[in-house]
Amino acid sequence: MRIVLRHEKSPFTVELQKLDRSYRAVVGDIEHEVETRPLGPATTLLVVDGWAFRVHVVRSGSQRLVAVGGEVYAFVPDSGAAEGRPTTAAVATPEIKAPMPGKVLQVLVRQGDRVDPGDGLLILEAMKMENRLVAEAAGTVAEVRVREGDTVDGGQVLLVLRYD
Amino acid sequence: MVVEPLGPMFRRVLVANRGEVAIRIMRACRELGIRTVAVYSEADAHAPHIAHADAAVCIGPPPSRESYLDAQRILAAARQTGADAIHPGYGFLAESPDFAAAVRDASLTFVGPPAEAIAAMGDKPAARRRVAAAGVPVAPAAEDPPRDPAGLGAAARKIGYPVLIKAAAGGGGKGMRVVRSEAELGREFAAAAREALAAFGDDRLFLERYLERPRHVEVQILADTHGNAIHLGERECSIQRRHQKIVEETPSPAVDETLRERMTRAALAAAHSVGYENAGTVEFLLTPDKQFYFLEMNTRLQVEHPITELVTGVDIVQAQLRIAAGEPLWLRQEDIRPRGHAIECRIYAEDPANQFLPSADKILFLQEPQGPGIRVDSGIAPGFNVPLYYDPLLAKLSVWGENREQARRRLIEALREYVVLGCTTNIPFLIDLLEHPAFARGQTHTQFIEEHMPAWKPANRHRLVAGLAAALDVATAPAQPPAEASRRAAPSPWRTLGRWRLGE
Numbered sequence: 111m112r113i114v115l116r117h118e119k120s121p122f123t124v125e126l127q128k129l130d131r132s133y134r135a136v137v138g139d140i141e142h143e144v145e146t147r148p149l150g151p152a153t154t155l156l157v158v159d160g161w162a163f164r165v166h167v168v169r170s171g172s173q174r175l176v177a178v179g180g181e182v183y184a185f186v187p188d189s190g191a192a193e194g195r196p197t198t199a200a201v202a203t204p205e206i207k208a209p210m211p212g213k214v215l216q217v218l219v220r221q222g223d224r225v226d227p228g229d230g231l232l233i234l235e236a237m238k239m240e241n242r243l244v245a246e247a248a249g250t251v252a253e254v255r256v257r258e259g260d261t262v263d264g265g266q267v268l269l270v271l272r273y274d
Numbered sequence: 275m276v277v278e279p280l281g282p283m284f285r286r287v288l289v290a291n292r293g294e295v296a297i298r299i300m301r302a303c304r305e306l307g308i309r310t311v312a313v314y315s316e317a318d319a320h321a322p323h324i325a326h327a328d329a330a331v332c333i334g335p336p337p338s339r340e341s342y343l344d345a346q347r348i349l350a351a352a353r354q355t356g357a358d359a360i361h362p363g364y365g366f367l368a369e370s371p372d373f374a375a376a377v378r379d380a381s382l383t384f385v386g387p388p389a390e391a392i393a394a395m396g397d398k399p400a401a402r403r404r405v406a407a408a409g410v411p412v413a414p415a416a417e418d419p420p421r422d423p424a425g426l427g428a429a430a431r432k433i434g435y436p437v438l439i440k441a442a443a444g445g446g447g448k449g450m451r452v453v454r455s456e457a458e459l460g461r462e463f464a465a466a467a468r469e470a471l472a473a474f475g476d477d478r479l480f481l482e483r484y485l486e487r488p489r490h491v492e493v494q495i496l497a498d499t500h501g502n503a504i505h506l507g508e509r510e511c512s513i514q515r516r517h518q519k520i521v522e523e524t525p526s527p528a529v530d531e532t533l534r535e536r537m538t539r540a541a542l543a544a545a546h547s548v549g550y551e552n553a554g555t556v557e558f559l560l561t562p563d564k565q566f567y568f569l570e571m572n573t574r575l576q577v578e579h580p581i582t583e584l585v586t587g588v589d590i591v592q593a594q595l596r597i598a599a600g601e602p603l604w605l606r607q608e609d610i611r612p613r614g615h616a617i618e619c620r621i622y623a624e625d626p627a628n629q630f631l632p633s634a635d636k637i638l639f640l641q642e643p644q645g646p647g648i649r650v651d652s653g654i655a656p657g658f659n660v661p662l663y664y665d666p667l668l669a670k671l672s673v674w675g676e677n678r679e680q681a682r683r684r685l686i687e688a689l690r691e692y693v694v695l696g697c698t699t700n701i702p703f704l705i706d707l708l709e710h711p712a713f714a715r716g717q718t719h720t721q722f723i724e725e726h727m728p729a730w731k732p733a734n735r736h737r738l739v740a741g742l743a744a745a746l747d748v749a750t751a752p753a754q755p756p757a758e759a760s761r762r763a764a765p766s767p768w769r770t771l772g773r774w775r776l777g778e
Binding site: 111113115117122124126133135137142144146152153154156158163165166167168169170174175176177178179180181182183185187209210211215233235240264 | 465468469472631632634638639641662663689690692693694695696698699701702705732733734735736737738739740741742743744745746747748749751
């Protein structure tokens with residue numbers, strides 16, 4: 111059984127084979143012997159090539175959140191449909207959204223303004239701090255949807271940019 | 275044996291706070307036989323602190339201004355539940371002299387210093403003058419400098435760059451800016467004034483000389499209402515991000531007996547200069563050549579109080595309640611004999627790989643560390659949705675060791691055992707920080723993170739093991755319904771934070 115996962119931007123592919131009391135797992139060109147012993151609802155003792163690790167796994171949507179040795183990983187099963195498409199993180203999105211609820215302190219651009227990467231767009235007060243929102247890529251301000259003093263929700267579209 | 279009777283004590287204390295500190299205070303109350311009242315906002319209807327109280331009152335909508343910062347609603351909750359005292363915790367109304375006075379005017383006891391002492395220390399320029407007059411060293415500064423570019427520039431040049439802009443009413447990093455050249459001065463000054471106005475309702479600022487690579491060392495004091503005061507030694511809190519502490523320890527690796535004697539004497543003099551009562555902390559900056567300067571006094575319980583409790587054995591929150599009830603100090607200075615070393619780290623819901631931006635989400639799995647010398651002060655529970663509205667502190671992990679190295683290693687192992695899934699935390703960052711050779715050597719200062727760990731990313735040492743665990747989970751899981759698959763395709767706003775720069 112072939113399982114393709116994605117962690118951050120890089121794929122993690124495992125060829126899994128169930129044996130009598132363990133699994134044979136091939137990652138890259140290397141073969142590993144893996145045994146699992148459940149210790150709790152989310153906790154497993156994973157023995158990889160004779161070395162034991164206490165791992166915790168929970169599901170969040172289709173994501174697998176894994177904790178081991180003080181580290182946390184988010185793996186997403188890579189369905190065929192998603193392959194070859196650029197990830198959201200890799201391209202600048204034209205809609206500039208509020209990452210958290212807050213208040214618009216200052217709008218630094220007007221419709222039609224040219225912006226270069228790093229140019230300030232707007233100052234949002236959130237979590238008691240002033241946050242400066244900047245352009246990720248060069249372009250033009252297509253739309254300004256908020257005014258100074260507005261209270262905005264997390265995820266609300268504040269501005270729309272047209273990238274070059 | 276004789277069971278010592280408790281002195282006159284409150285019957286019912288309202289805790290005007292949330293999260294781990296509310297739970298900490300409620301524990302102390304119960305141990306003293308006091309009933310407790312929790313308050314909560316609508317965002318905290320399922321918050322763990324409510325379950326620790328004997329009664330709970332909803333005080334309003336999620337924004338702090340309409341709930342935890344609303345003095346009238348809190349006083350109404352106290353009346354409604356028959357509370358005879360209010361403990362403010364830290365943050366929110368803890369350093370509001372108006373609130374302390376309003377509590378007193380309502381014939382209730384404020385568990386903290388007198389309103390006048392809070393006001394005296396809350397006005398930072400006035401506090402500087404006052405402690406300086408009491409013989410406490412202060413750094414070069416300009417109070418309420420002129421706001422016109424020429425006047426402001428002249429004031430900054432007189433102090434000498436780099437200059438630190440601070441809110442006169444401030445604390446906790448809000449309204450604070452470091453300026454290294456005159457070109458940035460105007461813009462930064464305006465931004466700091468706006469931030470100060472938003473955070474404290476007061477946009478007065480002051481400038482002071484910014485000391486490079488100092489240590490942050492503070493002294494815990496206890497003063498009763500009868501004129502007796504002692505100190506509980508120092509804490510070093512140099513490890514900070516965005517001007518907020520994340521790792522604290524006691525004793526400070528930089529403080530020897532002679533320096534401790536000078537610093538604790540200065541701290542007691544500072545407290546005395548404002549007629550201080552109850553628990554308080556006097557903060558200093560300590561330079562590499564062992565000069566120290568008064569920074570400010572925190573007129574409240576400090577987040578990092580557990581490490582002082584671990585080395586001295588004194589329960590600071592119980593002490594606050596007993597002092598507020600009028601009990602004369604039962605400890606003399608010679609009774610305080612700190613033993614060993616303690617280190618605390620703050621577990622924040624934030625992404626250290628992304629400018630420490632807050633991350634609020636649901637706690638899906640939680641496992642807290644256990645073992646000798648380990649203390650967890652936690653405000654979360656599995657299933658709790660961490661609200662976006664408040665400080666993202668989830669919990670504090672503190673350890674005690676016979677010496678610094680034992681404590682450091684114990685803390686690292688405890689952090690490896692600390693599992694929070696569902697909400698991004700700074701735990702992996704804290705492990706790398708504590709393992710850093712400069713931290714191990716005790717070479718800490720307030721620019722430690724910028725200097726030693728800029729652009730930190732997780733090392734992903736266990737990627738193979740984690741990937742195998744995820745793959746096995748996928749292999750054995752039922753297929754996901756299509757709705758789930760489309761939902762995850764929509765990027766969470768937290769994943770698109772590349773455009774954000776904090777604090778500019």
